[in-house]
Amino acid sequence: MHSSVIQISKSALKNNIDLIKSLIDKSVTISSVVKGNAYGHSITEMVPLLQELNVNHFSVYSSFEAKQVFKVAKKDFTVLIMGDINSNDEDWIIDNAIEFFVFNLARLKQMLSKATEKKQVLNIHIEIETGMNRTGFNQKDWVQIIQLVHANKDFIKVKGLCTHFAGAESLNNYVRVKHQQKVFNKAIKYFKSQEIIPQQIHCSCSAAVLAFPTKNYDMVRVGILQYGLWPSREAFIKYISKHNMNTNPLKPVLSWKSYIMDIKYVSKGEFIGYGSSYLAENETIVASIPIGYGYGYSRSLSNLGRVIINNNRYSVIGTINMNMFLVDITSSDSITIKDEVILIGSSTDLDIPLSSFCNQTDQLNYEVLSRIDKDIPRTIIK
Numbered sequence: 001m002h003s004s005v006i007q008i009s010k011s012a013l014k015n016n017i018d019l020i021k022s023l024i025d026k027s028v029t030i031s032s033v034v035k036g037n038a039y040g041h042s043i044t045e046m047v048p049l050l051q052e053l054n055v056n057h058f059s060v061y062s063s064f065e066a067k068q069v070f071k072v073a074k075k076d077f078t079v080l081i082m083g084d085i086n087s088n089d090e091d092w093i094i095d096n097a098i099e100f101f102v103f104n105l106a107r108l109k110q111m112l113s114k115a116t117e118k119k120q121v122l123n124i125h126i127e128i129e130t131g132m133n134r135t136g137f138n139q140k141d142w143v144q145i146i147q148l149v150h151a152n153k154d155f156i157k158v159k160g161l162c163t164h165f166a167g168a169e170s171l172n173n174y175v176r177v178k179h180q181q182k183v184f185n186k187a188i189k190y191f192k193s194q195e196i197i198p199q200q201i202h203c204s205c206s207a208a209v210l211a212f213p214t215k216n217y218d219m220v221r222v223g224i225l226q227y228g229l230w231p232s233r234e235a236f237i238k239y240i241s242k243h244n245m246n247t248n249p250l251k252p253v254l255s256w257k258s259y260i261m262d263i264k265y266v267s268k269g270e271f272i273g274y275g276s277s278y279l280a281e282n283e284t285i286v287a288s289i290p291i292g293y294g295y296g297y298s299r300s301l302s303n304l305g306r307v308i309i310n311n312n313r314y315s316v317i318g319t320i321n322m323n324m325f326l327v328d329i330t331s332s333d334s335i336t337i338k339d340e341v342i343l344i345g346s347s348t349d350l351d352i353p354l355s356s357f358c359n360q361t362d363q364l365n366y367e368v369l370s371r372i373d374k375d376i377p378r379t380i381i382k
């Protein structure tokens with residue numbers, strides 16, 4: 001057994017998918033973004049749960065992740081690769097009708113040579129550069145890609161035309177994102193005028209679904225919201241003020257639990273853990289938890305983190321080690337070895353939200369989640 005467990009809440013996932021549905025038109029497809037091992041939740045566990053909720057379209061970063069989805073998904077599903085295709089996976093992609101972003105001609109030509117040889121069809125999403133300047137076809141290349149598609153129309157199906165925004169979660173980027181929307185619109189018009197009719201036009205990530213609810217076109221690529229977290233604090237505050245709410249309508253899907261491995265007594269005046277970052281100013285009772293930065297519990301929570309034990313909150317003291325950290329439990333007289341320790345999640349009265357990690361350590365919730373060790377077992381709870 002591992003020294004900790006990740007619990008995945010089915011009812012929380014349903015709550016979040018329902019919320020996303022309430023924000024988009026009925027005709028809009030939800031593509032569930034499950035890159036980064038489903039934002040740390042585990043592709044293997046999440047894909048079947050999402051399918052139970054009638055979500056059957058999955059976006060991943062790489063062909064490596066696409067294979068993980070393919071392994072656990074059941075009939076009538078779509079996998080879309082938004083980023084890397086390993087050359088060893090090209091045949092597999094074609095044979096299994098895996099869809100993929102195309103953002104340069106070399107990739108398309110390479111896949112095309114394989115597809116023509118096999119007499120199979122490529123299912124591509126043409127990614128348009130609209131201003132993020134990461135991947136996507138610049139306007140000057142539009143003519144060339146269109147020509148290539150027309151010249152090979154028996155082997156290329158244009159499933160999608162898409163782009164990605166450079167930070168729709170913050171008003172700071174408002175002007176830039178608005179400009180991106182304009183360029184994207186122009187691209188849609190141009191491609192259609194050249195008789196490229198994509199089945200699905202898509203651009204919205206979670207933040208865009210929240211910020212531009214009428215601009216979703218045919219599909220949204222939603223990641224962070226489905227896991228019950230906000231793309232930014234700003235997006236959360238904006239949402240609850242707009243809807244006149246005083247509670248968070250999202251429910252976090254993931255909680256993370258471990259246990260007390262050992263308890264010991266430390267005399268006044270001693271340093272605790274590596275170095276001298278924590279001084280016991282009084283007699284201190286110290287509990288050790290068998291979790292550390294090696295499992296994704298960030299070292300920047302040293303002397304800052306909090307955990308819940310028996311429905312009370314306690315503080316991390318000293319530095320987070322690779323496999324262990326220490327908590328000051330002096331104020332309790334009832335804690336014993338093997339008691340449950342909540343790292344992320346809630347007890348009867350208390351809550352340690354993932355967002356508290358982010359406030360304390362200046363990490364994104366995306367970052368904290370995707371770093372949680374994939375070997376920690378995930379169990380599904382109600």
Ligand SMILES: *Cc1c(COP(=O)(O)O)cnc(C)c1O
Nearest residue numbers: 033082164205206221222223224
């Ligand atoms: C990660 C990603 C998304 C999803 O972003 P969220 O903020 O988690 O909704 C959508 N599109 C692309 C291209 C991405 O890389």
